[in-house]
Amino acid sequence: MGVDMGELRGTHVPVLLERCLELLAPALDRRGAVHVDFTLGLGGHAEAVLERHPDAVLVGLDRDPEALAHSRRRLERFAGRTHLVHAVYDELPEVLADLGYPVFHSGLFDLGVSSLQLDEADRGFAYAKDAPLDMRMDQSRGITAEEVVNGYEPGELVRILRQYGEEKFAQRIVSAIVRERAKGRIVSSARLADLVRDAIPAAARRTGGNPAKRTFQALRIEVNAELAALESAVPAALDLLAPKGRLVVMSYQSLEDRIVKRALAERARSTGPIDLPVELPGTGPSLRLLTRGSEPPTAAEVAENPRAASVKLRAAERIDEQDQARGAARERPRMSATHGGRGRRRPGEHQEGEGH
Numbered sequence: 190m191g192v193d194m195g196e197l198r199g200t201h202v203p204v205l206l207e208r209c210l211e212l213l214a215p216a217l218d219r220r221g222a223v224h225v226d227f228t229l230g231l232g233g234h235a236e237a238v239l240e241r242h243p244d245a246v247l248v249g250l251d252r253d254p255e256a257l258a259h260s261r262r263r264l265e266r267f268a269g270r271t272h273l274v275h276a277v278y279d280e281l282p283e284v285l286a287d288l289g290y291p292v293f294h295s296g297l298f299d300l301g302v303s304s305l306q307l308d309e310a311d312r313g314f315a316y317a318k319d320a321p322l323d324m325r326m327d328q329s330r331g332i333t334a335e336e337v338v339n340g341y342e343p344g345e346l347v348r349i350l351r352q353y354g355e356e357k358f359a360q361r362i363v364s365a366i367v368r369e370r371a372k373g374r375i376v377s378s379a380r381l382a383d384l385v386r387d388a389i390p391a392a393a394r395r396t397g398g399n400p401a402k403r404t405f406q407a408l409r410i411e412v413n414a415e416l417a418a419l420e421s422a423v424p425a426a427l428d429l430l431a432p433k434g435r436l437v438v439m440s441y442q443s444l445e446d447r448i449v450k451r452a453l454a455e456r457a458r459s460t461g462p463i464d465l466p467v468e469l470p471g472t473g474p475s476l477r478l479l480t481r482g483s484e485p486p487t488a489a490e491v492a493e494n495p496r497a498a499s500v501k502l503r504a505a506e507r508i509d510e511q512d513q514a515r516g517a518a519r520e521r522p523r524m525s526a527t528h529g530g531r532g533r534r535r536p537g538e539h540q541e542g543e544g545h
């Protein structure tokens with residue numbers, strides 16, 4: 190693999206580890222609780238869950254076989270209660286069914302790329318390192334970034350850079366790519382990073398970190414179809430979350446966070462008629478949001494772990510069905526005119542749009 194495990198373990202701190210453990214702990218506080226790590230990566234979060242909860246079982250997924258191999262070694266001492274599976278995270282229903290678990294109790298998504306993927310020069314994720322333009326999290330399938338950069342229509346490339354990279358200079362960058370690829374294929378990450386830097390205005394080069402960052406992010410999202418997988422994975426996960434089960438999701442860019450926010454908010458509100466004073470059976474919320482909007486990292490966390498700088502954490506708990514039945518008979522809080530009309534929030538619940 191070319192990466193020293195000890196070095197990875199020592200220098201790559203799992204993002205918001207204590208906060209994740211704190212949020213998930215109530216759901217893991219039962220015998221045989223099943224914890225799903227949807228993005229196992231280097232196994233940092235998973236290892237901490239297994240250490241703190243000696244009765245918990247881990248189902249760890251990753252689409253990257255190298256990450257799985259790394260975690261398998263790291264988590265060897267817990268082998269009796271771990272199942273590490275090579276899968277895309279929207280395949281959870283099949284994975285749990287194969288393992289014979291009807292539901293899970295605690296789940297964590299830590300989205301994006303792992304330190305392993307960024308550190309391994311030959312994967313092509315890092316704009317700061319020269320490598321073949323690959324960027325596939327699973328190198329056994331799918332198209333590479335090289336194929337996207339050299340083969341996509343210019344209009345499609347502009348859309349990807351704008352949408353997935355939120356790149357203001359998408360048009361200029363794509364024009365430069367098109368000119369360059371007419372001369373010869375663009376095959377290396379350093380060549381692409383240089384092209385991007387030269388394409389954007391000099392003033393913009395001086396602010397906001399490496400100018401290639403947004404283009405690389407956009408290509409990575411396209412190559413791995415990351416947003417489509419997330420779009421289906423969160424609802425599929427919520428369907429299988431046990432009553433009082435908890436899910437934590439950490440995203441690192443706004444498109445991911447928007448998908449998560451919507452999926453959680455949809456189940457955290459009532460679907461019954463808005464003017465009824467009581468909840469009709471089956472129309473109550475099935476989720477309780479545990480965070481106010483999305484939680485940012487603290488300054489101390491960012492200082493300790495630069496990767497945490499852009500994190501947005503959201504968490505929710507599945508409402509117990511019995512509570513829900515009781516909720517059906519419970520009076521709804523009255524709407525107040527100052528509360529935007531659809532005042533269905535119960536005391537203690539958070540409402541989307543609050544906070545971040």
Ligand SMILES: C[S@@+](CC[C@H](N)C(=O)[O-])C[C@H]1O[C@@H](n2cnc3c(N)ncnc32)[C@H](O)[C@@H]1O
Pocket residue numbers: 203204227228229230231232233234235250251252253256276277278279299300301302303304326415418419
């Ligand atoms: C940020 S890392 C996770 C780090 C991990 N929490 C730790 O403590 O080491 C994200 C991982 O998710 C994996 N991943 C990304 N998208 C995925 C998907 N759609 N399905 C499965 N795994 C995915 C990546 O391969 C990567 O290893």
